[in-house]
Amino acid sequence: MKGNRVAVAVLAVVVLVGGGAVPAQAGGGRDGTLRKAAPHGLRIGTAVAGGGHHLEQEYPDPFTADRPYRRVLAREFSSASPENQMKWEFIHPGRYEYRFGPADAIVRFARENGQAVRGHTLLWHSQNPAWLTEGTFSKAELRAILKDHIMTVAGRYRGKIHQWDVANEIFDDTGAYRQENIFIRELGPGIVADAFRWAHRADPHAQLFLNDYGVDWPGAKVDAYEALARQLLADGVPLHGFASQAHLSMRYPAPDQLRTVLQRFDDLGLHTAITELDVRMDLPEGGVPTPEQLATQATYYTTALDACLAVDGCNSFTIWGFTDKYSWVPHFFPAEGAATVMWDDFRRKPAYYALRDTLAAA
Ligand code: 9MR
Numbered sequence: 001m002k003g004n005r006v007a008v009a010v011l012a013v014v015v016l017v018g019g020g021a022v023p024a025q026a027g028g029g030r031d032g033t034l035r036k037a038a039p040h041g042l043r044i045g046t047a048v049a050g051g052g053h054h055l056e057q058e059y060p061d062p063f064t065a066d067r068p069y070r071r072v073l074a075r076e077f078s079s080a081s082p083e084n085q086m087k088w089e090f091i092h093p094g095r096y097e098y099r100f101g102p103a104d105a106i107v108r109f110a111r112e113n114g115q116a117v118r119g120h121t122l123l124w125h126s127q128n129p130a131w132l133t134e135g136t137f138s139k140a141e142l143r144a145i146l147k148d149h150i151m152t153v154a155g156r157y158r159g160k161i162h163q164w165d166v167a168n169e170i171f172d173d174t175g176a177y178r179q180e181n182i183f184i185r186e187l188g189p190g191i192v193a194d195a196f197r198w199a200h201r202a203d204p205h206a207q208l209f210l211n212d213y214g215v216d217w218p219g220a221k222v223d224a225y226e227a228l229a230r231q232l233l234a235d236g237v238p239l240h241g242f243a244s245q246a247h248l249s250m251r252y253p254a255p256d257q258l259r260t261v262l263q264r265f266d267d268l269g270l271h272t273a274i275t276e277l278d279v280r281m282d283l284p285e286g287g288v289p290t291p292e293q294l295a296t297q298a299t300y301y302t303t304a305l306d307a308c309l310a311v312d313g314c315n316s317f318t319i320w321g322f323t324d325k326y327s328w329v330p331h332f333f334p335a336e337g338a339a340t341v342m343w344d345d346f347r348r349k350p351a352y353y354a355l356r357d358t359l360a361a362a
Contacts, residue, residue, distance in 0.1 A: 034352075035078040037359035038317075042308070043079035043116050043162065044359070045318030047276065048106050049326040051084025052127070062326045063106065072322065072346050074113040079162065081118040081275065081318055082106050083328075087127040092149055095131050100156060107160050116162035118275065118318060121211065122150050123195045124168040125181035133182055142186050147198050154202035163241060163273065163316060165211040166199045167192050173214055175224030192228070193237045200238035207240040211275055215244045216255040216304075222264070229268055241265075241313075245276035246304050247320065249336065250293070254300045259307035266313045273316035274308050277301065279351070280329045280339035289338045298354035301341065305355055309362045322346075 034044045049062035049069070062069055063085075073080070084090050085102040092098055110117045123146070137145065154164060170192060172178050179185045184192070196208050210229065215222050225242060232239040242265035248255060262272040279300040281293050289297070301319075308314035321327050325344040330337040341352040 032356055032360065034076045034356055034359060037356045038078065039309075039359065039362045041315060042359075042362075043316045043318075044077055045079030045081055045116070045118060045275075045316060046073065046077045046322045047081045047083040047318070047320045048073065048085070049083050049321055050102060051082075051087070051090045053328050053331045054084075054326065056331075061102075063102075063109075068346060069323070069326075070109070072342070074109075074115075076322065077115060079116040079118060079316060079318060080106055080110045081120050083120075083321070084127065086119055086153065087121065087124070088132065088149070089127045089129045091153060093129055093131075095135070095145070098152060103157075107157055111160070116316075117157070117160060118273075118316065119154070119157065119161040119164040119206065120275075121165040121168040122154065122199060123166060123170070123181070123183060123192065125178050125184075126169070128182065139187060142183065143191070143194075146183055146187075146191065146195065150195060150198040151202045154199045154206065158203040159205055161203060161206045163207040163209050163243075163271075164199055164203070165243065165275065166195050166208045168211050169213065170210070171212065171221050171224045173219075173221055175220035193232055193235065196232065196237050196239055207271055208238055209241040209243050209271075209273065209275075210239065211243040211245060213245040213247050213276070215261060216246055216248070217257040218261060222261055226264055226268075229265060229270060233268060233270075239270065241271035241273060243273040243275040243316075245320070246274050246278075247276055248279045248300050248304070249333075250279060250281040250296055250300065254303045255307065256303055258304060259310050262307055262311040262314055266311045270313065271316075272308070272311055272314045273318070274304055274314070275316070275318050276320035277304050277318065278320045278327065278329060278339040280333060280336040282335055283337050287337070293338075294350045297338075297349070298351040301351040302354045302358045305358050309358070 038044045082103055107117055177184050177189050199208050265272050279297045308317050321340050323342040324340050327340050329339040341349050
C-alpha cells in the first residue's frame with residue numbers, strides 16, 4: 001500500500017543526483033503538515049481532547065473552546081479519535097438516555113475538514129456509567145443492553161466512521177480475559193464476537209478493530225490476541241483489524257518489536273493501526289525536558305511510525321493528543337510528562353519534525 005520503501009529511497013537519491021528542483025521531502029518543508037506529508041492510504045490521527053480527565057481541570061472543554069487548538073487539529077490531521085466523547089459514561093449516561101451532542105460535533109468537524117473518524121469504544125471495562133456497573137440485571141438484560149448500545153451508537157454514525165475500536169483492552173497482561181469487564185464476566189468471552197457482529201450490522205462500512213496497550217512486543221497478551229483473531233476469522237466474525245495503542249514510556253526500551261507484532265496480524269489478512277501513541281518521560285527538576293530527552297523521544301515516535309510504514313495493511317497512525325497542554329499523562333503518572341509532539345503553546349518538538357520527515361520520506 002505504501003509502496004516499496006527501498007525503491008522510494010532510491011528514487012529520492014536519483015532526484016537529488018539529477019539536480020532536479022523536486023524537493024526530496026515534498027511534504028516535509030517548513031510549512032508542511034503531518035497529513036500532507038503522509039503517504040497515500042495512511043491516515044494520521046490524533047485524540048480529540050475532551051471529557052475524561054479534562055473534566056477535573058480548570059480549563060474549558062478543549063475541543064469546543066480552544067480555537068488555536070481546533071486550527072492545529074484541522075491542519076495537521078486526517079483522522080480524529082474522540083478521546084472520551086464516545087465512551088459509555090459519556091454518550092450513554094442513563095439507561096434510556098444518550099448524549100450525542102459532543103460526539104456529533106467531532107464527527108461534523110471531521111467531515112468539514114476531510115478527516116476520518118476512529119470510533120472509541122464499544123466494549124471496555126473502564127469509563128462505564130454507574131447505572132450499568134452498579135445495576136442489577138439478568139444475563140438476558142445485560143446482553144440486550146450491550147446490543148442496544150452498539151446498534152444505537154454505531155448506527156447513529158453509520159457510514160461516517162473509518163474504524164471502530166469495538167473491543168478495547170479485553171485481555172490482561174497474562175493473556176486472560178479481564179474479569180473487570182462486566183460483559184465478559186457476566187456473559188462469557190463469546191460476547192466479544194457478538195459485539196463485532198452487532199457493530200457490523202449497525203455500520204457495515206466501518207473497519208472493526210481489537211485495540212489494546214502493552215502489545216508492542218511479543219508475549220502472552222499478543223498471543224492471546226492472535227489466537228482470538230484466528231478464531232473470530234475462522235468463525236466468520238467481521239473482524240477487520242488489530243491495533244496497538246502504543247502508550248510508551250522512556251523508562252522502557254523503544255518499541256523495536258512492534259513491526260513484528262503488527263506483521264503477525266497483517267499475515268492474517270487484517271488491517272493494523274497505531275491508535276494512541278504517546279511517549280512519556282521522567283521530567284527533570286523544573287519540568288523541562290533536556291535536548292537529549294527530546295531526541296530520544298523523537299526516536300521512540302519514529303520507531304512506532306516505521307513499524308506501521310513497514311507493514312502493508314497498517315492504514316492508520318494516531319497520536320493520543322498533540323499538545324502537552326491537554327495530555328492525560330501527568331494526571332495518571334505524576335512524575336512523567338511532556339509525552340506529546342507539541343508544547344502547551346503548540347510549538348513543535350523534535351518528535352513532530354521527526355514524524356513529518358519520516359512520513360515525507362516514506
Ligand atoms: O485520555 C483519556 C483520559 O482523558 C481519561 O481520563 C482516561 C480514563 O481512563 O482515558 C484516557 O484514554 C485512554 C483510552 O481511552 C484507552 N487507552 C488508554 C488511554 C489512556 O488512559
